[in-house]
Amino acid sequence: MILGRVIGTVVSTVKHPEYKGLKLLVVQPVGTDGAAHGDSFIAVDDVQAGVGDTILAIREGNGARQIFGRKDFPIRAVIVGIVDQIDVM
Amino acid sequence: MYLGKVIGTVVASRKSPGLEGLRLMAVMPINHDGTPRSTMIVAADAVNSGPGDIVHLVGSREASLAFENQFVPLDAAIVGVVDSIDLEELP
Numbered sequence: 001m002i003l004g005r006v007i008g009t010v011v012s013t014v015k016h017p018e019y020k021g022l023k024l025l026v027v028q029p030v031g032t033d034g035a036a037h038g039d040s041f042i043a044v045d046d047v048q049a050g051v052g053d054t055i056l057a058i059r060e061g062n063g064a065r066q067i068f069g070r071k072d073f074p075i076r077a078v079i080v081g082i083v084d085q086i087d088v089m
Numbered sequence: 090m091y092l093g094k095v096i097g098t099v100v101a102s103r104k105s106p107g108l109e110g111l112r113l114m115a116v117m118p119i120n121h122d123g124t125p126r127s128t129m130i131v132a133a134d135a136v137n138s139g140p141g142d143i144v145h146l147v148g149s150r151e152a153s154l155a156f157e158n159q160f161v162p163l164d165a166a167i168v169g170v171v172d173s174i175d176l177e178e179l180p
Contacts, residue, residue: 008176015169026121042090061151074154077090
């Protein structure tokens with residue numbers, strides 16, 4: 001899982017039927033200091049995250065499909081947690 | 090899953106049987122701000138996108154799940170046409 005920050009929302013009307021009714025968010029991967037790392041990506045939201053939230057995301061299809069219980073869902077990235085606090089040495 | 094901009098179409102007459110009937114698009118993967126993420130890729134289209142559209146793609150093994158056929162040799166599929174992206178306002 002990676003840490004990220006939700007930086008935006010994506011609206012699309014024409015989409016694969018499996019994506020119907022799901023919220024797509026733009027996520028910027030961040031380090032523990034909150035600084036951006038690498039390229040942004042799109043993730044499906046499973047925890048009612050919003051813009052500005054620091055989140056936990058998985059970027060792997062098998063786990064993502066298990067969350068939604070659909071074996072033929074073409075999905076890879078899901079937001080699975082909202083981070084309250086990070087403590088590092 | 091990432092954003093991309095469709096920049097053209099690709100035609101291949103001779104191809105793996107699993108790719109028969111798919112529309113192949115030339116796509117530039119982009120970040121939320123429109124900057125390129127990598128060099129151009131070719132992706133199969135599951136949603137009838139067209140050149141100029143901003144789209145949402147899924148990569149790796151999951152790309153082939155966007156199509157009914159069980160064995161589609163793909164590593165990128167277009168699964169949504171983006172209407173708008175609302176980004177947070179920077180302070």
